[in-house]
Amino acid sequence: QKEVEQDPGPLSVPEGAIVSLNCTYSNSAFQYFMWYRQYSRKGPELLMYTYSSGNKEDGRFTAQVDKSSKYISLFIRDSQPSDSATYLCAMSLDLRDDKIIFGKGTRLHILP
């Protein structure tokens, strides 16, 4: 079983729709959960960061962590064409952990 599983997509949705992106993981010791966004021909950049279980909201973005199910989600409300990118989930054991485990990324297309 891979450590982090993420559907590669592509996922195409119409502008204005709610987007749901998900990852599952196998290591119950992960405590820090991140979502990175990567535009075409650019490096990934951190979008959302959560610690342990629960929800975190930032504008149109909501990150959700369910540690009991080993499942994390990123929701995008009122999706815009500028949200078209690859979204990578990532996680680590603790702050001293030098290595972050990344999912393979989901390609998202928002259709105008």
Place this chain on the structure above:
Amino acid sequence: DVKVTQSSRYLVKRTGEKVFLECVQDMDHENMFWYRQDPGLGLRLIYFSYDVKMKEKGDIPEGYSVSREKKERFSLILESASTNQTSMYLCASTLVGASYNEQFFGPGTRLTVL
């Protein structure tokens, strides 16, 4: 503003050539990383460095070496490039002791080995 730069955006090399990929960060970060990113395989860690002259192998170090002579610069070396090393190479850095371990990425170098 946080910045990680990579020496080339696109590079074309021939099989057997020695290839140097350079990464520089201006944030005084201790940790630096080299990844390669391939379709269907995601980001894979090649090497990382937690201090000057210190290095650790990542998940796929074979065929690569690294050098970190100065804190701000981390170089990836392909001793004898092969076609299976054609990939997007991404450099990243993190600050030790930050409130969360965000990795800051460079723009990437797309390397083609012919």
